[in-house]
Amino acid sequence: MTSSAGPQEDGDRRNVSDAAGVVVLGACAAWSLISAAMHDGRPEGVLLAILAVAAGYAAGRIGGALLPVAVPCVAALAGVGLTLTVPHLSPGPQLVTPLGHAGATAAVLTLATGAACCAAWSASAPLVRLALRLLAAGITVTAAVLGSTSGFVTCSAVLVCSLSAGHLRHRGVGIAGLALAAASVTGLIWAVAGNVVPGGLLTWLEGQLTGHRIQLWQDALHLAREDLALGVGPGRFGELSSTATGTLLSDGKPHSAPLQQAAEQGVVGVLLLAAAFCWMLFALWRTARPTPVALTAGAALTALAAIAAVGNALSFTTVSVGAGLLAGLATARPIAVESTQREDDVRTRGDQLAP
Numbered sequence: 309m310t311s312s313a314g315p316q317e318d319g320d321r322r323n324v325s326d327a328a329g330v331v332v333l334g335a336c337a338a339w340s341l342i343s344a345a346m347h348d349g350r351p352e353g354v355l356l357a358i359l360a361v362a363a364g365y366a367a368g369r370i371g372g373a374l375l376p377v378a379v380p381c382v383a384a385l386a387g388v389g390l391t392l393t394v395p396h397l398s399p400g401p402q403l404v405t406p407l408g409h410a411g412a413t414a415a416v417l418t419l420a421t422g423a424a425c426c427a428a429w430s431a432s433a434p435l436v437r438l439a440l441r442l443l444a445a446g447i448t449v450t451a452a453v454l455g456s457t458s459g460f461v462t463c464s465a466v467l468v469c470s471l472s473a474g475h476l477r478h479r480g481v482g483i484a485g486l487a488l489a490a491a492s493v494t495g496l497i498w499a500v501a502g503n504v505v506p507g508g509l510l511t512w513l514e515g516q517l518t519g520h521r522i523q524l525w526q527d528a529l530h531l532a533r534e535d536l537a538l539g540v541g542p543g544r545f546g547e548l549s550s551t552a553t554g555t556l557l558s559d560g561k562p563h564s565a566p567l568q569q570a571a572e573q574g575v576v577g578v579l580l581l582a583a584a585f586c587w588m589l590f591a592l593w594r595t596a597r598p599t600p601v602a603l604t605a606g607a608a609l610t611a612l613a614a615i616a617a618v619g620n621a622l623s624f625t626t627v628s629v630g631a632g633l634l635a636g637l638a639t640a641r642p643i644a645v646e647s648t649q650r651e652d653d654v655r656t657r658g659d660q661l662a663p
Contacts, residue, residue, distance in 0.1 A: 325587075328590060340355060344543075347541030347544065364629040364633035369637075373641060379637060387416045391420075410619070411620055412624045417451045421467060426637060426638055427440045430642075451463050486603075497564055527550060528564065529567060532570035538573070538576075545571050563620045565621075588635045
């Protein structure tokens with residue numbers, strides 16, 4: 309399940325995925341500035357999120373190359389520590405029933421579970437691998453103890469997917485399945501906002517998500533239809549949404565990343581958000597790391613995408629940094645592995661040149 313490609317091919321893979329990331333993140337930043345200039349928006353939040361993802365990705369690549377087991381383990385413990393020691397991750401005022409805090413908690417714990425599982429697959433000693441898997445299971449239990457139902461579900465899903473990834477030979481099938489899962493969740497949210505789901509299902513979803521959240525989604529879809537190309541401008545949903553303006557201590561967010569992009573940055577913004585997610589999956593597909601590591605990180609990022617589709621998780625800098633960090637860790641090439649491959653390559657060439 310490890311890559312059999314040579315150092316040159318692995319380098320080409322990384323160059324392609326890195327170049328794609330630069331283009332996608334750069335386009336996201338540029339479009340937010342264009343949309344803000346056209347509608348007097350405030351792109352600072354979007355730019356901060358993009359910077360956080362880029363910084364986390366760079367840190368993950370460096371840490372994963374130097375210490376492929378220790379750094380993911382420390383990242384997982386840091387995620388749990390932040391969740392336990394920072395009771396209010398939301399930087400703004402809280403609603404009576406905080407919509408954003410629950411999603412942020414679930415997102416951080418999900419990423420921490422993914423990091424612990426990646427560290428387990430990177431470890432060679434059986435006892436260390438077992439300890440790291442127990443850490444991942446402990447994070448899942450922590451989510452349940454904290455009362456984060458969504459966090460418990462997503463952490464459990466990541467843990468199960470990670471264990472199953474060891475039996476999957478072709479990572480392309482797994483990556484395609486993760487992309488389909490993310491698209492299905494996004495499509496369901498869009499259908500709920502457009503009020504095109506059956507009545508019984510809508511009633512059940514209102515009970516799970518609250519009617520207030522669904523009203524925010526409907527406002528976001530209505531604003532998106534007013535300007536399909538550019539949207540109403542980054543950061544302007546709170547002042548244009550009737551539901552948000554009529555809510556005491558509103559945070560001004562629709563609590564759905566795809567719908568927020570549609571409302572504030574138009575169709576192009578939605579496509580760029582999808583491109584950013586697809587870039588991460590593409591980088592995991594192209595990485596020379598073992599398939600279980602790539603699919604585990606992909607499962608965690610897909611679970612994050614599902615959480616962000618129904619919540620405000622991506623508005624938290626901690627979550628954005630964590631997503632980039634996990635993607636960087638799973639696509640980093642450990643220096644020890646590269647050194648071994650180069651030595652083997654030199655020996656092979658020497659044997660070929662020998663008489």
